[in-house]
Amino acid sequence: MTLTEVLLDIASISTLMFIAFLIRQRIPFFQKYYIPTSLIAGILGLLLGPQVLGQFSPVSLNFSGSISQWTNFLLAFVFTTSFLGTASTKFGRDVAAATCITGAVFMAQILLGLAVAFVLGMVMSGVPYEMGLLPVSGFYGGHGSAGIMGGVFQTEGWAEASGIALTYATVGMFAAVIGGMWIINWGAKKGYSKRKMSGNYLEKKDMTGIIPKEDRKPMAMTIANSSVLDPMAFQLAIVGTIIAVSHVLREAIIKVLPFWSNIQLYTMCLIIGAIVGIGLSKTKYNQYIDRGSMKAISGAALEYVIASNVATIQLSVLASYLVPILVTSVIVCVVTAFMCIILSKKWYGEDWFEVAMGTYGQCTGSLATGLLxxxxxxxxxxxxxxxxxxGSCTLGSFWQQPYNTVGPLLMLTAPAVVTWGTAGFLAAFLIIGAVFLGRTVKKGVAA
Structure with a gap:
């Protein structure tokens, strides 16, 4: 990997996003269903790449091998900024509700995957029971989690596991964004969202993607004196410092606890960023962090994550295990959407639909798609x-990582422990949510 290769990849994705932006202005379908420019750009990159255009043309769009590292790199910025500059007094209960929702969905996805694998294994050959554990690694955790769980299975002798897990992650990403957009429009028509999303309410800025001059607002506030340090550079310095601290702490922990190497850097950034953000929110030092700048940094990184991930999807993986993957994917996505909507409405309270869509995106694609x-x-x-x-994603690591690392080993040696243990965890999340969170919503406590 060279800096020139990185620069050319950035230039390619940027060009695709600019073209996609222009295309979106002219195609009503993309406007009506709020298809984001980053998704359109990714699809363009996929179609113009070696897997599609390259099959019948000597000229195609090629990315360097380093683009596969973009997700971990960019998510470090997205996750670091998640809590910086916020001053919420309702943070505790909000995160608790979202955590119970995603925790219940996580356990349900495992049980659904195992159930489908068990049934298909009786009527089809080559569908092992342990395959039922792979959907959650792709849907809930994205490509990073899928790579971890698939890699553990692979080291234990199941060579196809990594490819299957990554396929689930790929399908999940499409289900998260495209399915999520459909649900958003459905919910908007029902009046669930604060912002009217129906095509009947499209404003000119939604159609063109350009905010009229008279409606434009400052993207961020200037905190640092530009004669001393550029204001955005000052905010980036804060973000970079937290990333550096996260890296040092992660490496130190790995020396003591080697299994911590399975914890990605962006997860550490989310943890440290949350500690710093929450800690500073109640002090005078919070004035040095501009929330607008943090949103700008996070938003830009998120756009490039989505575009690059879609543009580099491996289509060949979809050919293997197609039937069990499709059956499991449909069932898991439908149940996930149902649970996110119902549980958010019952447990979260105000702004429940926004949380429902965020948890759906997280639990079918990744936190990045949930935030999208x-x-x-x-x-x-x-x-x-x-x-x-x-916040729920951070807390979710405490059960997600054991399933990713130890789960495959238990599935191969003691599948009953995984099955019944997961059922117990699901029951616990449902009981906690119903008893503690459901009551507060009924009493009218703001969520």
Whole structure:
């Protein structure tokens, strides 16, 4: 990997996003269903790449091998900024509600995957029971989690596991964004969202993607004196410092606890960023962090994550295990959407639909796609949905990582332990949510 290769990849994705932006201005379908420019750009990159155009043309769009590292790199910025500059007094209960929702969905996805694998294994050959554990690694955790769980299975002798897990992650990403956009429009027509999303309410800025001159607002506030340090550079310095601290702490922990190497850097950034953000929110030092700048940094990184991920999807993986993957994907996505909507409405309270879509995006694609769906519903960050879902992702690591690392080993040696243990965890999340969170919503406590 060279800096020139990185620069050319950035230039290619940027060009695709600019072209996609122009295409979106002219195609009503993309406008009506709020298809984001980053998704359109990614699809363009996929179609113009070696897997599609390259099959019958000597000229195609090629990315360097380093683009596969973009997700971990860019998510470090997205996750670090999640809590910086926020001053929420309702943070605790919001995160608790979102955590119970995603926790219940996580366990349900495992049980659904195992059930489908068990049934298909009786009527089809080559569908092992342990395959039922792979959907959650792709849907809930995205490509990073899928790579971890698939890699563990692979080291234990199941060579196809990594490819299957990554395929689930790929399908999940499409289900998260495209399915999420459909649900958003359905919910908007029902009046569930604060922002009217129906095609009947499209404003000119939604159609063209350009905000009229008279409606434009400052993107961020200037805190640092530009004669001393550029204001955005000052905010980036804060973000970079937290990333550096996260890296040092992660490396130190790995020396003591080697299994911590399975914890990605962006997860550490989310943890440290949350500690710093929450800690500073109640002090005078919070004035040095500009929330607008943090949103700008996070938003830009998120756009490039989505575009690059879609543009580099491996289509060949979809050919293998197609039937069980499709059956499991449909069932898991439908049940996930149902649970996110119902549980959010019962347990979260105000802004429940924004949280429902955020948790759906997180639990079918990744936290990045969850934040993307929230961004569509809440582009100005007027709700605590993004913070709630991000916080639930942090807490979710405490059960997600053991399933990713130890889960495959238990599935191969003691599958009953995984099955019944997961059922117990699901029951616990449902009981906690119903007893503690459901009551507060009924009493009218703001969420």
């Amino acid at each position: 769906l929230i961004k569509v519903l809440d582009p100005n960050g007027d709700t605590l949905a993004a913070e709630s879902v991000s």
